[in-house]
Amino acid sequence: MTIGRRTLAEAYPVLGLRIVAGPIELAGMDDGTLIALADLAAEGIHGDDEMPFQQPWTRTPAERFHLHYLQHHWGVRSRFAPGAWDLDLAVRYEGELAGTQGVSTRDFLATRTGETGSWLGRRFQGRGIGTLMRQALCAFLFDHLDFEQITSSAFDDNPASNQVSQKVGYRLNGVQRVPRNETWVSSNEYLLTPDALVRGPQLTVTGAEPVRKLIGLE
Template sequence: MAALPRIEGEGFVLRPWQAADLDSLVLHANDEAVSRTVSDRFPFPYTKQDAEEFLHEPAKPPAIVLAIEIDGVAVGGIDVRPGAAEFRIGGEIGYWLARRYWGRGIMSRVVACWCRYLFAEHGFERLQAAVFANNPGSARVLEKAGFQREGILRRAVIKHGRILDLWMYAMLRSAPTNSKQSARDD
């Protein structure tokens, strides 16, 4: 497998997770508000054992999973899971960020930077993301990063006992992000 990238952005770095991130990962991931916005693969409460298991193997190839570092500390994560077979020209991104960094425009810049990298270095034609309908903040992140809402999967998921719609967003290589606009909008 190729070495994982280190990508410097405006106020953040995307880099491989490290064993030294253990305490920060537990601190920032063990937040019920974060848990409400992500897949059930991301447990709550998020324990030291969960973090150790994740850091041992953040993802199985071909997925790429990176830490979001701000001021030298891992405070979130971003990934891509490439499609298979006839869907191999696309990938699905996912992300999370420590609550203390919400509302600052950071995640829109991270997503825009990540997508530019994925289009340039991995040849994707399409990137997509799914958002729980109870997470309009994530929808705004994607829209500011250049994604368009393509549809709604009605009553598609259950999260914390609630059945929710799933909003589907996508960005095409032919319509890449405009990170300067995203940064101004935040």
């Protein structure tokens, strides 16, 4: 059997995905983008007395921070399969690398749902970028990947993340106790359906069809 040659984006179509919505671009992350994102994250995402993530990856010691970041995303690539996948995309605002926006799902072909997650470098926060990038991803998931609902969560003491979910149209879907720093904190659980999505700028999408095939939709 002759298989033939492939480019990286042909072998792993996430690398060829590009979503443009006004000043926002979401795109697959090659290794050069990953190391640039690690640099951006190392500049700071939150204050020293804050922790918006359930997994406190931003507290990785400096000497291992970049390697840890790369290894996480290399692992995401290696595990990508129709039964379980994470779609992590680099966010650029007016052409400048600003953070990441992604979705994680298991048994998607049955559930048609997934959980969004994101981060922004501190110098990009407070400018409405978090709302725009979530709107862009959710519109893409509903319109191009056949999602029927999308979930998200945010600690009660993370008002910015809670506000983004509310602005995009998610509705509160319960509150959970989750562990953090050897104690517990309230996590607000949100649910979004296509009819409730507050849309942002119109999308221009390239590379969606190969991703659909990769996750088993074709």
